[in-house]
Amino acid sequence: MTEKLFSPYQFKSLQLQNRVVMAPMCQYSVTAKDGIPNDWHQVHYVSRAVGGTGLIIIEMTDVEPDGRITDQDLGIWSDDHIPAFAKLVDGMHAHGSKVAIQIAHAGRKAQDASQPVAPSVVTFPGEAYKEPRALTTEEVVAMVHKFAAGVRRAVQAGVDAIELHGAHGYLIHQFHSPLMNHREDVYGQELSRFGVDVIHAVKKEMPADMPLIMRISAIEYADGGYDIDHTLQVARAYQEAGVDIFHISSGGEGPSGQRKPGNYPGYQVPFARRFREELHVPVIAVGMLEDAALAQAVIGNEDADLVAIGRGMLRDPYWANHAALELGVSKEHAAIAEQYSRGY
Template sequence: MSKSSQLFSPIELKDVSLKNRIVMSPMCMYSCIQEDGMLTSFHKTHYISRAVGQIGLIMLEASAVQMEGRISAQDLGIWSDDHVLGLKQLNEELHSYGAKTAIQLAHAGRKAELSSAIYAPSAIAFNDTFQEPLEMSQNDIDDTINAFKDGARRAAEASFDVIEIHGAHGYLINQFLSPLTNHRTDAYGGSKENRYRFLKEIIASIKTVWNAPIFVRISTDEYDNNGNSLEDILYFCSQLKEDGVDLIDCSSGGVVPATINTYPGYQLRRCETIKQDVSIATGAVGLITSGKQAEEIIQNKRADLVFIGRSLLKNPYWAKEAAAELNYDLKAPKQYIRGWK
């Protein structure tokens, strides 16, 4: 087998070295049975099996920094110090297979499907089936910024290597960024500079307790002519670079209900544009299903990492399948050497 593959080449992000360019994309598992945000045995099996499968970076699903910020009552949480021990124990297992680990810090805002009160930059419901959120006061904003900082502190205590801030898919940070959902008239609304302020202050707060790589997932296209333009998105990305973000995870949609035409690599064009125009590392995501497709993305410098979602749900050993497709000799975990070929 050939030893040449850019997909399986290492990459350095600050002081963190990933053994390959494959990332397990954060995907909600809705598996916290006690509604306490705690890891369950399912989560351990789910994530460890992908580390055994030789994924370079395992990113945990959206983990709420506040209880009211859960997408659902079954979401993982990092709003309490009680969450740290289980996450740390999981990281010890993931690291033992050579994977690096990340956690996605999240707040659902108006898209929280909870029975309790929910919060957003403006009192606008997502659609007729969602409850109307309360418009956040300055105290609410300050508390949420501090909650992201506390989440980052806990992530460090739990030995994560990377933090990703969830600023996509119409969740709270995305709601501040978009004119479709942010109708505020104070310092956090109106101009794109003001709409970026909430995310800027979250990043600054996180950096007081976190020195490792920071990723931000954004929706690069809102699929609405009244939403953020590509020019606006490039402005936000430039600001993220100035504020010390290490990589932009380029997803799309979710801000308002929209019909999206999906196809293999449908989000790549804007990912590539951001990488070239802003000169920042990017992560490609969205119907990337084969080794050859992922290799092309890395070889042609369209992105620096590929985030694999549904394909990793289907096959925990997707990396091995991709390596075989590329004639690359992927080293087996010692337990599986006899059956790896």
């Protein structure tokens, strides 16, 4: 039992030294220019690799400039981005971590866009957000190609897996949500259609044995928001289209109504377990799982295959090594850098 969180994991070509995942977290770095990773990102990500993380998911990386949440975020809309991402990936690989990247578009949540785009003219609540413009059908098709081009560049940069961001109220989520998608064309008649088209397009840019991950919000918290039965129906379409692993989060579509998000450790784990049991698919659990014993239990109880640590890993780049120490994991199962081994 003591080695569960630190047992190796393999799916297709992805071979991980442990079950610990660094969740994708935007850095909103004021030094970021034109979406290109810089020295901050190099130190930030590589330090988590030194810290023993099995899989590091690079933060939300957007397929066009106005697809970013803010102008301080990363992007991958040009071949000029490839060298900086390749350097970043090489740095993490050098210390034993495998790397995924979250490919996305913020849609109506693009705060710095002069006019955000979305499936429909439904504004995200809050003073920071502008009224979006509804994409035409032709523009939706073009957006699918932008996702594919972003994935092509990420593959060229050397990543080990791709994650599509279908959660937290961003563009793919906006399309599969009845709250945000009021279209009358094919992308409104079939709410999973945009996500399915994106999946088909990006799979053509990926090696056949490279896993495709989808992050998805299991439920919405706004009044009238969808529940997990809706998400599972959408996810089945995504799985059939080619998603290999689901990363289970929740919310992000707007302020909560009568249904509130949990504010306790592990509140999203039951969602992950239901996906795993009903879709028979590997899942990543996330959400206040930074207590090492709890993360261990999620794997030991077979609630999920991998555990993602978010804010806990912002506070502690060596979270994985410290969790191994706390759990009494033997040195051969902990990914401790030789230079630091005296400390363990």
